[in-house]
Every structure is written in structure tokens, then in C-alpha cells.
Amino acid sequence: MEKNKHFLVGIFEDQDELMHAVEHIRHEGVKIHEVYTPYPIHGLEHALGYKRSYMPRAAFLFGLTGGSLALTLETWTMAFNWPMIIGGKSHWAFPDFVPVTFEGTVLIAAFGMVGTFLVESALHPLKAPRLFDRRATDDKLVMAIDLGNNSLNEDQIKAVLKDAHAKEVYRKDFTDEDNKESFVKYLVDLFTKGVTSSSRKLG
Amino acid sequence: MQVVSEVREPLITGGKTIKDITDDISKRVEESPTPSWMICFAFSVLMLIAGGIFLGDLFWTGIGRWGLNKSVEWAWDITNFVWWVGIGHAGTLISAVLLLFRQKWRTSINRAAEAMTIFAVFCAGSFILMHVGRTWLAYWCLPLPNTYGSLWVNFNSPLVWDVFAISTYLSVSLVFWYVGLIPDFGTIRDRAVTPWSRLIYGMLSFGWDGAAKTWMHYEAVSLILAGMSTPLVLSVHTIVSFDFATSVIPGWHTTIFPPYFVAGAIFSGFAMVLTLMLVVRKVYKLEDYITMEHIEMMNIIIIVTGSIVGIAYTTEFFVAWYSGVEYEQYAFINRATGPYAWAYWSMMTCNVFSPQLFWIKKIRTSIMWTFVLSIVVNIGMWFERFVIIVTSLHRDYLPSSWVYFSPTLWDVMCYVFSFGLFFTCFFLFAKYFPVINMAEVKSVWKESNPRVYRARRTVSDEEIPASDKIAIQKELVH
Numbered sequence: 169m170e171k172n173k174h175f176l177v178g179i180f181e182d183q184d185e186l187m188h189a190v191e192h193i194r195h196e197g198v199k200i201h202e203v204y205t206p207y208p209i210h211g212l213e214h215a216l217g218y219k220r221s222y223m224p225r226a227a228f229l230f231g232l233t234g235g236s237l238a239l240t241l242e243t244w245t246m247a248f249n250w251p252m253i254i255g256g257k258s259h260w261a262f263p264d265f266v267p268v269t270f271e272g273t274v275l276i277a278a279f280g281m282v283g284t285f286l287v288e289s290a291l292h293p294l295k296a297p298r299l300f301d302r303r304a305t306d307d308k309l310v311m312a313i314d315l316g317n318n319s320l321n322e323d324q325i326k327a328v329l330k331d332a333h334a335k336e337v338y339r340k341d342f343t344d345e346d347n348k349e350s351f352v353k354y355l356v357d358l359f360t361k362g363v364t365s366s367s368r369k370l371g
Numbered sequence: 372m373q374v375v376s377e378v379r380e381p382l383i384t385g386g387k388t389i390k391d392i393t394d395d396i397s398k399r400v401e402e403s404p405t406p407s408w409m410i411c412f413a414f415s416v417l418m419l420i421a422g423g424i425f426l427g428d429l430f431w432t433g434i435g436r437w438g439l440n441k442s443v444e445w446a447w448d449i450t451n452f453v454w455w456v457g458i459g460h461a462g463t464l465i466s467a468v469l470l471l472f473r474q475k476w477r478t479s480i481n482r483a484a485e486a487m488t489i490f491a492v493f494c495a496g497s498f499i500l501m502h503v504g505r506t507w508l509a510y511w512c513l514p515l516p517n518t519y520g521s522l523w524v525n526f527n528s529p530l531v532w533d534v535f536a537i538s539t540y541l542s543v544s545l546v547f548w549y550v551g552l553i554p555d556f557g558t559i560r561d562r563a564v565t566p567w568s569r570l571i572y573g574m575l576s577f578g579w580d581g582a583a584k585t586w587m588h589y590e591a592v593s594l595i596l597a598g599m600s601t602p603l604v605l606s607v608h609t610i611v612s613f614d615f616a617t618s619v620i621p622g623w624h625t626t627i628f629p630p631y632f633v634a635g636a637i638f639s640g641f642a643m644v645l646t647l648m649l650v651v652r653k654v655y656k657l658e659d660y661i662t663m664e665h666i667e668m669m670n671i672i673i674i675v676t677g678s679i680v681g682i683a684y685t686t687e688f689f690v691a692w693y694s695g696v697e698y699e700q701y702a703f704i705n706r707a708t709g710p711y712a713w714a715y716w717s718m719m720t721c722n723v724f725s726p727q728l729f730w731i732k733k734i735r736t737s738i739m740w741t742f743v744l745s746i747v748v749n750i751g752m753w754f755e756r757f758v759i760i761v762t763s764l765h766r767d768y769l770p771s772s773w774v775y776f777s778p779t780l781w782d783v784m785c786y787v788f789s790f791g792l793f794f795t796c797f798f799l800f801a802k803y804f805p806v807i808n809m810a811e812v813k814s815v816w817k818e819s820n821p822r823v824y825r826a827r828r829t830v831s832d833e834e835i836p837a838s839d840k841i842a843i844q845k846e847l848v849h
Contacts, residue, residue, distance in 0.1 A: 205583065213586075231599075257527060271532075274599050278546055
């Protein structure tokens, strides 16, 4: 089967059950594509075997850049480009430069890190996300398993999911077109076909 | 096995399910505006327009419209600025400091508090722009290359630090708030039944899908933003206090200002959060999310910070006497007994005496008392800034330039404008954005669910027989 097109979706309701299920399913040798949850579940990323987030390192590097830029600007303008004696202080009055250096550090660190996060997670206003189940932002924990990426067949994986106490298991297929849906197509579909699925209606 | 503190009450009451959380919060965004909302919103817009007319005239004619004179060069403008900035600190404090201290009760109030922060900083910024007089030249505060040399801004000046501090604070708070909103916009997008709401909330949600990997990065980002916002919030009000403390005016030139201003900011910020949340809670029927426990916690913070402020007032007075500097001593005696004694004693009554009532449990857990006292505290904090600014200036070094400041209609209407701006933004937020952070409340739901809470109380818990406990656990699993 082709990769990234045919999925089995398992729906869970309880976060502790999901954690056990993830361990069980991975133990059975099934590769999990991704789990979609309405709220962060601590420890889920470890259970899924993800590497630690590199956001702290990104923030540090951006902060370092921001702080250096601010201090360089202050030093260059006050001590080199147009030196003036202000209140009898030395041109390079370091203690006075601390507040702006600090603000520069925080500003660039925050914007840089959030920018990195948005790019890393491919989040932007014109994105038409490929969703497995709309209840994943409401109250259900949705696990997707890529059939094209597993050696076990559909029925075997279904059995593993049932065994892990999945409340619902169903198959979901995407076409090539779905996988690279453009915002324009999303817009056209939305206004010609209307809203076709909603977690409010699914109840 | 998890041990849950026996004294800690559940954070969310009323036996809500996760689905109920989504419904209760999203419902408010999805329903059409209620008549009471429309009346409140119209009134806010009216204030904005009425104030805006005077503001337009102020820009056209100049700040001579205000009651300022040669001795009192700062009055309501800077009082209002510091007051709004102070209010704008509680949001970040609640979401950042309480996040670092793992205070989970913050999850129900952080969204609205952060919104309040941002709108309050808008108002504060508007006074900064007004008070420069030639607002169209306000960009001169920025270190931009120019044809005068380039002549640069003076980085030794606290006023320049303030430009950087306030703008950084506003933009970082805005980013922090928006990142928190993304998952909730996703929830509303997925519940949408009309194309327009699907499209608008879909764009606002940035295509959020709730993937575990995204949550992992998101959690790291939130924690680091909180970690950076904590020193940021302290630095901002410290720098605001430097605007005064680094000058040589008696009454301003004191080293106690930074901690005293920060405590005052938290104090007034929490009071404003209470004022707003008590109304939102009532109108939106969120009693199960913002419980009496939340209100009591905030009242306790008000007692603590109110007492810190009280100690600061006393210390200031003592140090003025102990310093032996005549001018300093006069500045303080003049505050308490001079022509502005009425303002000084209003400040003392509202800020130092009235919050002490919260020591009484009955008052601290009464909605009425909390609401009234939260407003009293905000009035007191406005007077604090007024007292610091105006009483220190109005009696200059030369008795010939001693004056009494009286506000004009333009002073009053510019203040009205800021209220209009604040409430217009706040009502729009309360209607079109989820007022409670659904994702975060859901993440603390399990341990705060009374049923789970009972089932998990496995240690020294004689109330529930073992057989019942198993039944409850079974019920939860299936």
C-alpha cells in the first residue's frame, strides 16, 4: 500500500488509557503515524518516542542574538558614532545599557522562538490542514496509523487497536489531492459545498 | 498511584465532562450577541467616540488643553499611563509566574487576564503618545538614522528604556496570548457550522491539528515564554519606576520605587482581573470554572500585595525623616497634610486599610464584597500615582511657583477615551474569542474532576470504602 494515504484511525477517550495504548501498540511492533489530542498530555511525546523539543535551544540562540544586537547598537551609537558626555558618565556606561539589552534579548528570543515553532509545525493562516477526525479538538484522542508504513495488515492492526481499548476504529483514505490541498481549493469547496463535517454535529 | 492533596478542592466543579468544557466556552462565541452585550458594547464605543473627539482637539490644539502648568508638568497623563500599565501586569503575572509555580488554578482565568493586560497596555501607550504633544513625532524615541548627524536617542535615559520596555512587553504579551489562543481557535473551527466561521476561525487557528509533536513544541514554547515574561514583567514596572526614581525631585528620588511599583502593579492588576472576571463569570454562567476558590486565591494575593504597598508607604515616610534631608521631609509631610491631603488619605484608605478586610474569611469569599473592594483598590491605586506625581511637583523649589493642579475637561475626557478603548476591546474579546483557555482547562480536568479526584485519593482516605473505589475506577475506564 502507498505511504501517507491509507490510515486506520483509533479513537480513545481517556488520557491514561491512551498512554497504555501507545505503549501496547508500539510494543506490538505497529508504527504510529501521529496522535491528535485536544489538550497537551504530558509524557505522550516520550511514549511516542519523539526527540526532546529543540525550542529551548532556538530561544537561547535568538536571545543571544537579540542581546548582542541591542548592546552593539548602544555601544556604537553612544560611544563611537556620536559620543556625548551625559551626566558626567563615561561614553560607554554599561549599567545604563542593561535595560535595553535585556529587552532586546527577550524580544528577539520570543519572536524568534515562536517563529521557529510556527515554521517547524507548519502553522500559518493560509493552511488547510489534513484532519483525521474533527473531534480531536473537542474531547477525543485520535490515533492515526499509516497502513502503508506498517508490515502488519489492516485486520491485524485493527485487532491490536481493539486490544488496546480503542473506542472506535475506522479506516480513512486520502487522495493525492487531499494530501496537498491548497488554500484556494479549500476556500472554493467551503463556499460551494458548505461545511460538511463539524464536531458540534457529531455529538 | 497518584496522591492528591486532601486539602485542595477540585479546580472545576459541577461534574463537567471534557465535552461540557468545549460546549460551555464555545457556546459563547457561537451564539449571537445578547441585548445586554450590545448595550455594554454600544456604551463603550460611545465613550471611545466622546473621548476621541476631545482627543482629536487635543492633537489639533496641543496639550495646553490639559490643566498642566509650569510646576505640574506631569499630572493625569502620566498618572493614567502608570495606572494602566500597572493593571496590565496581572495578566502576565497570572499566566507566567503562576505557570512557573505550577499553580493550576490559573488555567481558568489566564486567558481573560492576558487579554486585559494587552488592552490595558494599549491604553497606557495611548497616554504616552498623547503626552509627547506632537504625537506625529513620537517615532523620535526610536534610534533611527536621521539627517541631524545621525543624532541618536540617549540610552542613559530611563524614558528611552521605557520605550523599549513597554513595546517589548506589549509585543511579547501579544505573542504569548496568541500562541495560547491557537488550539482554542482550532476547537471553534472544528465546531463551526457556517462557512464564514469555519474560514475565519480556521485562519485564526493557523491550521492547528493538535498533533502530539506540535503539542510537545507548544509546551516548550509556553514554558519558555513564561520564563521570559516573568523577568520582563518585573523589568517593565521597574523601568516605569525609574522614570521617577532616577530624577532628583524630592518624593521621587527613592530606591524603594522598583519593588514598591511592582507590588502596586500586581495589586491593582489582580483587583482589575477580579472586577472583570466577576462580571464575566456571572454573565456567562462560568461559576463552575471560576470558583469561589479562585476568587479567594486572588483575594489572598490582594492582601499580600496590599500589605507590601502599605509597608512601602511607611518605609518611604520613615526614610524621608531618617535621611535628615529637609526637602525630602517636606515633600512627605506636604503629601499627608498639604493641599492634597485628601488624595493622600484616599490612597491610604483604599490601598492600605480596605484590603485588610480580606483577612475575614466571610468577606474574602463574598462576591459582593470582593467586587466592591476590587473597585476600591483600583481607585486607590489611581490616587497612589496621582499623589506621587502631582504632590511631588506642585510645590517647586521656589514658593513663587507653588500651584494647585486642577484637571480640565480634556484631562477627564482623555481618561474616558482610555476606558472606551479598553472596554471596546474587552467586549469584542469576550464575545468573539474563547474567554477561558479550553485546552489548558481540559489538561487539568482529569485531576480536578470530583469523581476521578475521589477515585484517586488512595492514601489515608477512609471515607470511600475499597469496593466503591473499584466501582468508580471501573466506571471511569468503561
